[in-house]
Amino acid sequence: MAWKQQIKAFDAWIDAGMTWIGTHGSAAFSALRGLLEGGYDGLLWLLQLPPWWVLGLAVGGLAWRLVGRGFGVIAAAGLILCWGMGLWPETLETLALVLSATTIAVLVGGIIGVVAGYSPRVAGFVDPVLDLIQTLPPYLYLLPAIAFLGYGPATAILATFIVAVPPTVKLTALGISRTPNEFLELGTATGASGWQTFVKIRLPFAARSIMAGVNQSLMMAFGMVVIAGIVGSGGLGETIYASVRTLDIAKSVDAAIAIVVLTIVLDRISQAAQKETP
Amino acid sequence: MTNEALDVLIDCRNVWKIFGERSDEAIKAIRERGAGKREVLRDYNCVVGVSDASFQIRKGEIFCIMGLSGSGKSTLVRLLNRLIEPSMGKVEVKGRDIAQMGPKDLRALRAHEIGMVFQSVALIPGRTVLDNAAFGLEVQGVAKAERHKIASDALARVGLADWANHMPRQLSGGMQQRVGLARAIASDPEIILMDEPFSALDPLIRKQLQDEFRELTKSLGKSAVFITHDLDEAMRIGDRIAIMKDGIMIQQGTAEDIVLHPADAYVAEFVAGISRLHLVKAHSLMAPVSEVPGDVLARLPRTSPEADVQALIDLVLSTPDQAVAVEDAGTCIGVVTARTLLEGIRGEEHAAATIEVVA
Ligand SMILES: Nc1ncnc2c1ncn2[C@@H]1O[C@H](COP(=O)(O)OP(=O)(O)OP(=O)(O)O)[C@@H](O)[C@H]1O
Ligand SMILES: [Mg+2]
Numbered sequence: 161m162a163w164k165q166q167i168k169a170f171d172a173w174i175d176a177g178m179t180w181i182g183t184h185g186s187a188a189f190s191a192l193r194g195l196l197e198g199g200y201d202g203l204l205w206l207l208q209l210p211p212w213w214v215l216g217l218a219v220g221g222l223a224w225r226l227v228g229r230g231f232g233v234i235a236a237a238g239l240i241l242c243w244g245m246g247l248w249p250e251t252l253e254t255l256a257l258v259l260s261a262t263t264i265a266v267l268v269g270g271i272i273g274v275v276a277g278y279s280p281r282v283a284g285f286v287d288p289v290l291d292l293i294q295t296l297p298p299y300l301y302l303l304p305a306i307a308f309l310g311y312g313p314a315t316a317i318l319a320t321f322i323v324a325v326p327p328t329v330k331l332t333a334l335g336i337s338r339t340p341n342e343f344l345e346l347g348t349a350t351g352a353s354g355w356q357t358f359v360k361i362r363l364p365f366a367a368r369s370i371m372a373g374v375n376q377s378l379m380m381a382f383g384m385v386v387i388a389g390i391v392g393s394g395g396l397g398e399t400i401y402a403s404v405r406t407l408d409i410a411k412s413v414d415a416a417i418a419i420v421v422l423t424i425v426l427d428r429i430s431q432a433a434q435k436e437t438p
Numbered sequence: 439m440t441n442e443a444l445d446v447l448i449d450c451r452n453v454w455k456i457f458g459e460r461s462d463e464a465i466k467a468i469r470e471r472g473a474g475k476r477e478v479l480r481d482y483n484c485v486v487g488v489s490d491a492s493f494q495i496r497k498g499e500i501f502c503i504m505g506l507s508g509s510g511k512s513t514l515v516r517l518l519n520r521l522i523e524p525s526m527g528k529v530e531v532k533g534r535d536i537a538q539m540g541p542k543d544l545r546a547l548r549a550h551e552i553g554m555v556f557q558s559v560a561l562i563p564g565r566t567v568l569d570n571a572a573f574g575l576e577v578q579g580v581a582k583a584e585r586h587k588i589a590s591d592a593l594a595r596v597g598l599a600d601w602a603n604h605m606p607r608q609l610s611g612g613m614q615q616r617v618g619l620a621r622a623i624a625s626d627p628e629i630i631l632m633d634e635p636f637s638a639l640d641p642l643i644r645k646q647l648q649d650e651f652r653e654l655t656k657s658l659g660k661s662a663v664f665i666t667h668d669l670d671e672a673m674r675i676g677d678r679i680a681i682m683k684d685g686i687m688i689q690q691g692t693a694e695d696i697v698l699h700p701a702d703a704y705v706a707e708f709v710a711g712i713s714r715l716h717l718v719k720a721h722s723l724m725a726p727v728s729e730v731p732g733d734v735l736a737r738l739p740r741t742s743p744e745a746d747v748q749a750l751i752d753l754v755l756s757t758p759d760q761a762v763a764v765e766d767a768g769t770c771i772g773v774v775t776a777r778t779l780l781e782g783i784r785g786e787e788h789a790a791a792t793i794e795v796v797a
Contacts, residue, residue: 342558348521350574350625351549360576364564 178307189308196260196314204256212243223425226432235428238421245414253395254385254422257313261320262381266374269325273332273373274358277366283333290326298323298384306391316385316393324381331373335366371434378430382423396422447629447661448495448518453527455513455685458484465525475684487513489685490527495629500655500662502676503687504669510685511665515631518663519552520544531629549578553622557634559614561606567593567617568602574625585624592624593617595654612643619651623658630655630662637667648674669708673717681705693717714783720745723782724764724772735770738763743771747782750774 182189207215216239224232242251276283301319309315339362347357389397396415403411456464456478464482467473475486488510495501505511516522517529520536529536531547539547553574561570568586569576571593575585593599596616606614615635622630632651636644652675655662666672672679673693680690681701689701697717700706721743727735739753739762753762754776761775 340560342556342560343562345521346554346556346560346573347577349519349548349552349554349631350577351545351547352577353545356577360573361562364562367564 182308185308192318193309193312193314196309196317197312199264200256200260200313200317203260204252207252207256208249212248213240216240216243219425219429223429223432226436227428231428235425238425242418242421245418247396247399247414247418250394250396250399250415251418251422253393254397254419257316257320257385257388257393257395258378258381258422258426261317261324261385262374262378264317264321265324265377265381266328268321269328269373269377270332270370272325273329273370274336276329276333277336277362280337283337286329286333290329293322294326298387301384302388302391311392313393315391316388316397319388319391320381320384323384324377327376327380328370328373331369331376332366335369335373336362338369339365367437368434371430371437375427375430375434378426379423382419382426386419445497446494447497447532448663449528449530449533450491450493450518451528451530453488453491453514453517453529454525455487455510455517455522456484456525457487458482460484461525469526486510486685487522488517488524491685491687492527493680493687493690495661495663497628498656498659498661499677500652500664500675502664502666502672502679503682504666504672504679505682506667509682511667511682512633513685514682515633515663515665518629518631519548519554549574549625551627552629552631553625553627554631555615555618555622555633555635557637559606559611559618559635561614561617563606565606566602567598567604567606567609570606570617571602571620571624573621578625589620589624592620595623596620596650610643612639612647615639615647616650619654623654623660628661630660632662632664634665634667636671644671645674651675669712673712681708694719694722698722715748716746718747718782719743720750720762720764720774721766721772723747723750723778724774725778727763727770727773729775730759730761730773734759734761735763735773738773740765741774742766747779750779754779 210218216236219239220232220236222232223235227235239251242248272286276286298319301322302315305315305318305322309318343361343365344357347361352360385393385395386397386400389395389399389401392398396419399415400412400419403409403415454465454468456468458464460482461484464473464478464484464486467478467481473481475489478484478486491514493501503511503514513522517524518531520529520539524537531551536544536547561567562573565573568589572580572585572589575588580588590599590602593602596619598613598616598620601609601613601617606617609617618635635651636647639647648671651662651664664672664675666675676693678690678692679696680687681696682688683704689696689705691699694717696705697709697712697714700709720741724743730738738759739757741750741753741762741764743764743766745753745764750762754760754774761773763770764772764774
C-alpha cells in the first residue's frame with residue numbers, strides 16, 4: 161500500500177517541519193508567548209485591582225451613559241449575577257482574554273485594513289485569505305497555536321486573534337476605500353498632504369465602518385475564547401469545558417449564563433460607541 | 439512683460455483632456471490627422487472631455503463657463519488646479535506652468551492661490567461649521583485660535599456668524615453652500631473655482647446667492663471661474679462668459695457680445711430666450727448723430743454708452759422728442775430714438791432668423 165506509506169511520510173515530514181520550526185524559532189515563539197501572556201496578565205491584574213462591585217458599577221455606569229439607563233441597570237445586575245454564581249475570577253479572565261485578543265486584532269487588522277483600503281492590489285491578496293480564515297472551522301486555529309506556544313492563555317489569544325481579525329480588516333478597508341470622491345477632491349484642492357487627507361478626511365469617513373468591524377471582531381473573539389477553553393485558556397471557557405467533562409451540568413450552565421451576560425454587555429456598549437461616531 | 443500680461447492670472451493654451459486607456463494613441467490621431475471626437479470614441483474608445491480650450495482669466499474678473507451636462511465644464515475647471523492632468527496643452531497660473539510644478543509647489547498653489555467650491559459642497563459631517571470653514575487653514579498648519587478667528591470672519595462675510603458652532607446637517611442647502619464659499623475665502627486665494635455651486639438650490643435662494651457671490655468676489659477683489667449650466671446665471675454673475683459644447687469652447691465674450699453676436703446657431707438658440715433689457719447697452723443700439731437735426735440734438739437728455747435698454751426706455755419716454763443722446767467723454771457719439779430702441783429689442787428674433795438663414 162504505497163499511499164499509506166506516503167501519508168506516513170507526509171506526517172513525518174510535518175513532524176520534522178514542526179520540530180525544525182520549534183527549535184529554530186523557539187526564541188521567537190517564547191518571546192511571542194511572553195508578550196501575549198505579559199499583556200494578558202497585565203490586563204487581568206488591572207481588572208482585578210478594584211473590588212468586584214466597583215468594576216460592576218463602572219461597567220453599569222458606562223452602559224448607562226452610552227446605551228441608556230435601563231441597560232445600565234441590566235448590565236450592572238448581570239455582572240452582580242456573575243459574581244453571585246461564584247464565577248467572578250473566571251469572568252475577569254475571559255474579559256481579559258477577549259480584550260487582549262481584540263486589541264491585537266484591531267491594531268494589526270486596522271493597519272492591514274488601511275493598506276488594503278488604499279491598494280486594490282493588496283486587497284486582492286488579503287481578501288481571499290480572510291475569506292479562508294472565515295470559512296474554516298475556528299477550532300483549527302488552535303492547532304498551530306498550541307504547537308508553537310503550548311498550553312495556556314497565549315495559545316488562546318493567538319487563535320482568538322486569528323478568528324477575530326477578519327472583520328476589522330474588511331470593514332476598515334471598506335471604510336477607507338469608500339471615501340466619497342468629492343471629499344478626496346476637497347483634500348487635494350485645499351493642498352492637503354497624503355497624511356492629512358488620511359487623518360482629516362479618510363479616517364473620519366471610515367470611523368463608522370471601522371467601529372462596526374471592531375464590534376464584530378469583539379463578538380468573534382467571544383465565540384473563540386470559549387472554544388479556547390480546551391487549550392487551558394482559563395476563564396469561563398475552561399470552566400465549561402472542565403464541568404462538561406465531569407458532567408457538572410449546573411456549573412456549565414452557570415458559566416454559559418456568565419458568557420451570555422458578558423457578550424451582551426460588551427456588544428451593546430461597543431455598538432453604542434459605534435453609533436456615537438459621527 | 440506688458441501690464442496686460444501681468445494681469446492674466448490663468449492662461450490656458452490649447453488644452454485637451456482625453457479620458458481612456460488608449461489616450462496616447464488618440465492624441466496622436468488628433469495631432470496627426472485631426473481625428474474628431476466621434477472618431478476618437480469609435481477607434482480608441484476614448485472620451486474627449488476638453489478639446490483645444492484656450493482662454494485667459496484676468497485679475498478681478500468673474501469668468502463663467504456655461505454648457506450643458508457632459509460638455510466638459512467640470513473637467514475644464516479641474517485642469518486649472520491640476521486635479522486633472524491635461525493630455526495636451528499648457529496651463530499657466532500667474533505665469534508659472536503648473537504641469538512643471540513639484541508636489542510641494544502644487545500643494546502650496548492649491549492652498550494659497552486657488553480655492554475651490556463644489557456642487558456637492560463637501561462639508562465634513564463630523565465637524566462644526568466653524569471647523570469646516572477653517573479646514574483649508576488647518577491643512578496649512580495655521581494655529582487653532584488664529585484659524586478660528588479667520589474662519590469666523592469668513593463666516594460673517596457670508597452671513598453665517600451665528601452658525602459657527604452648529605453641525606453642517608443642521609443647515610439648509612443654501613447655507614451649506616455659503617459655508618463652502620466661506621471655506622474657500624478663508625484661505626484668501628486670489629482665484630476661486632466654482633463648479634456649479636448653486637445648481638442644487640431652488641431659484642429664489644439661487645438668485646440671492648448669485649448676487650451675494652458677485653458682490654463678495656468684487657469687494658474682496660478676487661477672480662473667479664464660475665461653472666454653470668444655466669445661461670441666466672452666467673449672465674447675472676459673469677463679466678465674461680464662455681460657452682462650451684462637446685468639450686469645445688465655442689464662444690467667449692461679454693453677455694452683450696454673446697447675445698448680440700452669437701457665434702453659431704447653437705449659441706443663438708441658447709440666447710434666444712434671454713431678456714435684453716439689461717444686457718444691450720446704448721453703444722450697441724445707437725444710431726449716428728446725423729439721424730436727428732442739430733437743434734434737437736442739443737436739447738436731448740444725455741446718457742452714457744453703458745446705459746441699458748431699461749434705462750434708455752425711461753429716458754426716451756421722458757422727453758417730447760423721444761430720443762436721447764449718447765455721450766462719451768463730453769462728445770456726442772450717437773443717438774437712441776424710439777425706433778432704434780424697438781429695433782434693438784426686436785433684435786432677438788431678427789438675429790435668430792438671420793442665423794437660421796445663414797445656417
Ligand atoms: N474620469 C473620467 N473618465 C472617463 N470619462 C470622463 C471622466 N470624467 C468625465 N468624463 C467624460 O468627459 C465628458 C465631460 O464630463 P464633465 O464632467 O466635465 O462634464 P460637465 O460639463 O461637468 O457635466 P455636468 O454638467 O453633468 O457636471 C463626459 O462625456 C464624461 O463622460
Ligand atoms: Mg460637472
